[in-house]
Amino acid sequence: MKNPPFNYHRPATVAEALDLLAKHGDDAKVLAGGQSLLPVMALRLGQPEHLIDISAIDELKAISVNDGVTIGAMVRHAEAEKSAEVKQHAPLVAAALPHVGHRAIRNRGTVVGSIAHADAAAEMPAVCLATEATMTIASTDGARTVAAADFFEGFFSTALAPHELLSHVHFPAANATTGTAVVEVSRRHGDYAMCGLACSIDAGGGTISSAALAFFGVAGTAVRVADAEASLIGKPPTADAFAAAADIVKATLDPSDDIHATAAYRKHIAATLTRRGLAEATSTIGVPA
Amino acid sequence: MTDTKDTQTSGLGFMGQRVQRVEDDRLLVGKGEFVADVLPEGVLHAAFLRSPFPHATINSINVTAAARLPGVHKVFTGAELNAITNPFLPMFMADGVYTPLYKCMSDEKVRHVGDLVALVVAESRYVAEDALELIEIDYTELTPVGTIDQALEPNREQLWEKADGNVLGNLSDSFGPVDQVFSRADHVITRTFECPRQTNQPMETRGTVVKVDKATGHLEIHNTSQAPHALKWALAAMLTDEGGIKNFGKFVRNADRRQAFTAAAKDFLSKNKESLKAQDNAGQVSQLKKDKSLLKHQGKMAMGLLASTDYPTVKAGDIGGAFGSKGPITREDVAVAAAAKKLGKSVQWIEDRVENLMDGGQAREEQFTISMAVDSDGTLRGMKVDFVLDQGAYPGFPISSLIIPLLWKLYMPGPYNIEAFELNGQIVATNKGRVVPYRGPWANETWLRERMLDVVARELNITPADLRAKNVMREGSMPDAFITGPTIDETMSVAKTFDRALEMIDFDQLEEDKAAAEAKGHRLGLGIASYHEAAPGPPNFFSSAQPGSDMLLSEDGRAEIQADGRIVMYTSQSPHGQSHETTYKQVAADEFGVPLEDVEIVWGDTDRTQFSFLGTGGSRGGPLGAGVMRMTARELRRQVTDVAADMLEAASSDIEIIDGNIHVAGVPAKGITYADVAAKVATDKRTTSGPVFTEQMQYDGVGNGGWSVATHVAWVDIDLETGLVEIPRYLVVEDCGPIINPGVVDGQIRGGVAQGVGAVFYERHHYDEQANLLSTTYMDYLVPTAMEIPHIDIEHMETLTDGENDARGTGEGGMIGAPAALTNAVSDALGVEVYEQYLPPYRILELAGVIDR
Amino acid sequence: MSLPSVNAPIGQTLPISVTINETAHSLDIEPRRSLADVIREDVGLTGTHLGCEHGVCGACTILVDGEPSRACLMLGVHADGAEITTIEGLAEPDGTKHPIQEAMKQAMSFQCAFCSPGFLMSTVALLRDNPNPTEAEIREELSGNLCRCTGYTSIVEGVETAVTLLGSSALGSTGDQATGGVA
Numbered sequence A: 001m002k003n004p005p006f007n008y009h010r011p012a013t014v015a016e017a018l019d020l021l022a023k024h025g026d027d028a029k030v031l032a033g034g035q036s037l038l039p040v041m042a043l044r045l046g047q048p049e050h051l052i053d054i055s056a057i058d059e060l061k062a063i064s065v066n067d068g069v070t071i072g073a074m075v076r077h078a079e080a081e082k083s084a085e086v087k088q089h090a091p092l093v094a095a096a097l098p099h100v101g102h103r104a105i106r107n108r109g110t111v112v113g114s115i116a117h118a119d120a121a122a123e124m125p126a127v128c129l130a131t132e133a134t135m136t137i138a139s140t141d142g143a144r145t146v147a148a149a150d151f152f153e154g155f156f157s158t159a160l161a162p163h164e165l166l167s168h169v170h171f172p173a174a175n176a177t178t179g180t181a182v183v184e185v186s187r188r189h190g191d192y193a194m195c196g197l198a199c200s201i202d203a204g205g206g207t208i209s210s211a212a213l214a215f216f217g218v219a220g221t222a223v224r225v226a227d228a229e230a231s232l233i234g235k236p237p238t239a240d241a242f243a244a245a246a247d248i249v250k251a252t253l254d255p256s257d258d259i260h261a262t263a264a265y266r267k268h269i270a271a272t273l274t275r276r277g278l279a280e281a282t283s284t285i286g287v288p289a
Numbered sequence B: 001m002t003d004t005k006d007t008q009t010s011g012l013g014f015m016g017q018r019v020q021r022v023e024d025d026r027l028l029v030g031k032g033e034f035v036a037d038v039l040p041e042g043v044l045h046a047a048f049l050r051s052p053f054p055h056a057t058i059n060s061i062n063v064t065a066a067a068r069l070p071g072v073h074k075v076f077t078g079a080e081l082n083a084i085t086n087p088f089l090p091m092f093m094a095d096g097v098y099t100p101l102y103k104c105m106s107d108e109k110v111r112h113v114g115d116l117v118a119l120v121v122a123e124s125r126y127v128a129e130d131a132l133e134l135i136e137i138d139y140t141e142l143t144p145v146g147t148i149d150q151a152l153e154p155n156r157e158q159l160w161e162k163a164d165g166n167v168l169g170n171l172s173d174s175f176g177p178v179d180q181v182f183s184r185a186d187h188v189i190t191r192t193f194e195c196p197r198q199t200n201q202p203m204e205t206r207g208t209v210v211k212v213d214k215a216t217g218h219l220e221i222h223n224t225s226q227a228p229h230a231l232k233w234a235l236a237a238m239l240t241d242e243g244g245i246k247n248f249g250k251f252v253r254n255a256d257r258r259q260a261f262t263a264a265a266k267d268f269l270s271k272n273k274e275s276l277k278a279q280d281n282a283g284q285v286s287q288l289k290k291d292k293s294l295l296k297h298q299g300k301m302a303m304g305l306l307a308s309t310d311y312p313t314v315k316a317g318d319i320g321g322a323f324g325s326k327g328p329i330t331r332e333d334v335a336v337a338a339a340a341k342k343l344g345k346s347v348q349w350i351e352d353r354v355e356n357l358m359d360g361g362q363a364r365e366e367q368f369t370i371s372m373a374v375d376s377d378g379t380l381r382g383m384k385v386d387f388v389l390d391q392g393a394y395p396g397f398p399i400s401s402l403i404i405p406l407l408w409k410l411y412m413p414g415p416y417n418i419e420a421f422e423l424n425g426q427i428v429a430t431n432k433g434r435v436v437p438y439r440g441p442w443a444n445e446t447w448l449r450e451r452m453l454d455v456v457a458r459e460l461n462i463t464p465a466d467l468r469a470k471n472v473m474r475e476g477s478m479p480d481a482f483i484t485g486p487t488i489d490e491t492m493s494v495a496k497t498f499d500r501a502l503e504m505i506d507f508d509q510l511e512e513d514k515a516a517a518e519a520k521g522h523r524l525g526l527g528i529a530s531y532h533e534a535a536p537g538p539p540n541f542f543s544s545a546q547p548g549s550d551m552l553l554s555e556d557g558r559a560e561i562q563a564d565g566r567i568v569m570y571t572s573q574s575p576h577g578q579s580h581e582t583t584y585k586q587v588a589a590d591e592f593g594v595p596l597e598d599v600e601i602v603w604g605d606t607d608r609t610q611f612s613f614l615g616t617g618g619s620r621g622g623p624l625g626a627g628v629m630r631m632t633a634r635e636l637r638r639q640v641t642d643v644a645a646d647m648l649e650a651a652s653s654d655i656e657i658i659d660g661n662i663h664v665a666g667v668p669a670k671g672i673t674y675a676d677v678a679a680k681v682a683t684d685k686r687t688t689s690g691p692v693f694t695e696q697m698q699y700d701g702v703g704n705g706g707w708s709v710a711t712h713v714a715w716v717d718i719d720l721e722t723g724l725v726e727i728p729r730y731l732v733v734e735d736c737g738p739i740i741n742p743g744v745v746d747g748q749i750r751g752g753v754a755q756g757v758g759a760v761f762y763e764r765h766h767y768d769e770q771a772n773l774l775s776t777t778y779m780d781y782l783v784p785t786a787m788e789i790p791h792i793d794i795e796h797m798e799t800l801t802d803g804e805n806d807a808r809g810t811g812e813g814g815m816i817g818a819p820a821a822l823t824n825a826v827s828d829a830l831g832v833e834v835y836e837q838y839l840p841p842y843r844i845l846e847l848a849g850v851i852d853r
Numbered sequence C: 001m002s003l004p005s006v007n008a009p010i011g012q013t014l015p016i017s018v019t020i021n022e023t024a025h026s027l028d029i030e031p032r033r034s035l036a037d038v039i040r041e042d043v044g045l046t047g048t049h050l051g052c053e054h055g056v057c058g059a060c061t062i063l064v065d066g067e068p069s070r071a072c073l074m075l076g077v078h079a080d081g082a083e084i085t086t087i088e089g090l091a092e093p094d095g096t097k098h099p100i101q102e103a104m105k106q107a108m109s110f111q112c113a114f115c116s117p118g119f120l121m122s123t124v125a126l127l128r129d130n131p132n133p134t135e136a137e138i139r140e141e142l143s144g145n146l147c148r149c150t151g152y153t154s155i156v157e158g159v160e161t162a163v164t165l166l167g168s169s170a171l172g173s174t175g176d177q178a179t180g181g182v183a
């Protein structure tokens, strides 16, 4: 289990990185925290000819507040976890982070890397869907933005072209009457979830005005269940309303079997998590971060 | 009783103390020497090309491009290595069983994912792995055998052409009037159980570093072996490349060698007369019926061993756990040694985790149908068990999976009085990794029996505790021997642990807790399991299964006092986490009456320690290994006392040794030291270095002892919404006799229980129906973490007997009891019977009726 | 610290400067080599162990700029400019064990101890950031490290013992020891 050979590049600026990507595109991979890419390479399941290590690019290391929070591509999970700005302006991101692997993994892995990697069982893509985050994608052609809903295309596949860099992700601000929660069931503590839910609920004035339910581990990508969300609107945030939404979730999702869980099990816990997640999210409304 | 205890804690009284580990002074500061740390100057690195297919023939292999890669020293095809090595032969044979012969590499056919096809030796492991990708192989896939059911199909593709289909062995035996008991009992209850594949998964993988002496060609092999002496002999035999006749000629011409052999043979024959007489040759006959080539290979290797004057040296340094998986000698060990020998260069091979999951040792894929004959009042009368054991593709060496049913045969009735027992079953080959012993290799007999007792109890409307209480063997009315043969000492009764466990369960509280759990959508349950374990059993234990086998099982040890007074103890054990260095120092220091640091323990080096077939395994380290340390130390102390008595002009019986001060009782001020005595003897002998006192002994244990006994109790709390299980309490009540070091014993028990928790709730080695391995990384094979393993309460009983060094083994029991107690608890919680051992959350919810299967 | 841009074609080595256990090293390494292999083979500090090489077992955990990291999931070149502490860096130069090592010895925390370097390094960071953890916090923080021998109880006890030892050694001394002596 040793890495295959590669041409190694460590650009110091985004511009250099984009030039390298433009030049090597199809044969290159971006290396951010390496916590997903390096094991894949050591197992020799992936053998990029060029590795473009973005870890030395200072421009990508910032967390900035701008009607929400923008997280740069080299912000490590642990830095985001410690950030007061993230906690305040992107509470769902903050809620998700403790679930991502273990501390040593979070010390190296990046939030944006996790999004670019697009593992269907990972927390961060679901958080992007639930918060309707915006991806900033850079290349020598210029920058473009893509809504989270259009970004995740399938199993480990995204709207990123080979020559593009996901430079930042913007998570819009949550308003004061919104509660959030990330709940999941994994085999062992710290494992990727068999099923998880990133959810938010706005229940200002005692009725639900908006809700987001983004599941992970149950399909090729993270998925929102629009019918279940719609069923909540206009209702008070009660166990009955949550249970009704859970029933819709169960009827809608179409997960598959693997060695850790059957489809039937995943549906069942998706419903359980809907009830638990919404209750937990509701309990956080108005609680200062 | 107290007297016995006193003789067992002589000297300074380290015995029984929680002495901190001397091993930790090197291990905790990063100064251990594990096999991967052995990097001799210029060492080359090896990597194996492994089959991606479960079952295929190899049509052609092209290594040209790989061999040309810069940094590659040599690419060996399977055929090249096979040509310079001898096959793995069955060492352990039984009537009705055929054990296929196999070579260190696969050159015509591959039999499991990960099977060995080629070996690259390169300047680094990185380059070696690069070269693997350049090897071109043309395979033709064959129908795989992925399940026990497929293995039993009569016309399925065969793994081994000389076998009957994919069945390698049929075993059956019975004890007592089986038909009569079953026809007369009030009820016969029958159920089928299955346990899926597990894997040992020590945190350190396997590895071997073969150093080649440029001048002499001598091989010094650093290896993760639990049994370095067995490895040394096996390698000496398998690397013999000359013909038998030629070697016989060499032997005949070498007078020294001839004389040494004749003396050793005479000694062996006289020591083992009884065992040799007891051996029957039915196993050998079964084997020869299938494959006569055995004799030819045996002859060639025997002649090679006779003629050779240079056997490899094997050294086992620090080993990162094994749990049975590093006992067997493996094909990689042979292939890497052969490659290094051929190249004349030192080579390191360190198994990576993916390789370890493919073939580092797997276990326990077994199916059972059990019938219990029982009367309406709960009296157990008899038991019949049919089994199928899936051994994977290649038989283990030197001890194949055959050992498992032979042990079931002795153990299965357990600590209960029954009149009749019958065991029938088959060993089958499938396209999967090797089965190795895994901590209590026979453990499924306890799981099966104890789970079935709960089934029977519910059928009869008795509580599981009452059913056990009624039938468990008790002191006072205990037979001298189990119905299956081995003798037992009545002080080693499971009943004591069972009774104590029941005292420690608050059944009223349990009912309250169950109600509270139910109120929040959970279910709580309690499970009990009891067993006895030959740890290592009485001297007649193994011969009850395999007559004559006891001659390979005595434990050797040596004690020396050097000319400078240093005390050095040599053990044939090969510890890998069990803290032998500490516990053996405790035992020896007590005997010599010296501080711990005055004793040095030597292990793992075949040039310095005596032969042992098993090394560390079979719960022998405490009873036999420490036993022979005690015996040899005691004898040397006697000899030292005699010399000291002369020096002090006193009678030997008046000599006392305290804290290294050898003196006449009551006159400590006029004492002398071991160094003084050693110096005196050295002067008399006119030497200045080397040992001046030496004592070498063998120890087999004594009497009818050697049984460890225990009762486990598990409480489980199940969340019906998620299927997640918590273990709010876990209790082990155990009796392993006098404890040498409670810190060590507790650690062994807890570690074993943790593996049992893993087996039931987290760990399954998944192959699909086509024999493709699915759990190929640690993301898929789930070793539990600190979050999953509960605190485990331990209650020690420490019953003493009259024997010397009556410590009994305790390394395996945790894993034996836990799966039974835990599955019984789940069954109690959910109110349904559980017939499988592996219960992931989805399965829990299926059993609870919450989700559909 | 900002690093300059570099390019290394296949087969070419890169020079790096790294401080390991307070000793500066200048190394020339092939970029594909893992930091674990560099530390073990190039620097010769074999106390850092490899149990899985894919980030799960935690045996290779070291401190990189004070934070626990998987040495198997970093490239050697990632250590350029970094300060690294390995198991060999915990004890005093005169061999006196670090209080956490001493505590783990007293608690008889380990058996084969193959996993111990990872647990020790994780514990150093844990007790620096949270000098008085609850048992639940200890279990959670150490859940990124696998041990196959012990069932974990003795390791948790070792951490609890370390809390006591560090607490008493911190009395009357500077904060240095309270942080486990590792910056």
Ligand SMILES: Cc1cc2nc3c(=O)[nH]c(=O)nc-3n(C[C@H](O)[C@H](O)[C@H](O)COP(=O)(O)OP(=O)(O)OC[C@H]3O[C@@H](n4cnc5c(N)ncnc54)[C@H](O)[C@@H]3O)c2cc1C
Pocket: A029, A030, A031, A032, A033, A034, A035, A036, A037, A038, A039, A073, A099, A100, A101, A102, A105, A108, A109, A110, A111, A112, A113, A114, A115, A116, A117, A119, A121, A122, A123, A124, A160, A164, A165, A166, A167, A190, A191, A192, A193, C054, C055, C056
């Ligand atoms: C033991 C273990 C447990 C884990 N558990 C979890 C878990 O529970 N939940 C979870 O979500 N994750 C988990 N992870 C993964 C971890 O979160 C990773 O950090 C994350 O998936 C990827 O981030 P990274 O920075 O390490 O990316 P890398 O490994 O460097 O890259 C991953 C992929 O994304 C691409 N990429 C990265 N950044 C960019 C970019 N800016 N632009 C374009 N492409 C980019 C890379 O080319 C690569 O294909 C675990 C990892 C391990 C080893």
Ligand code: FES
Pocket: C049, C050, C051, C052, C053, C054, C055, C056, C057, C058, C059, C060, C061, C070, C071, C072, C073
């Ligand atoms: S070796 Fe790095 S986590 Fe296992």
Ligand code: FES
Pocket: B203, B320, B321, B577, C110, C111, C112, C113, C114, C115, C116, C146, C147, C148, C149, C150
């Ligand atoms: S002590 Fe052996 S793996 Fe932890």
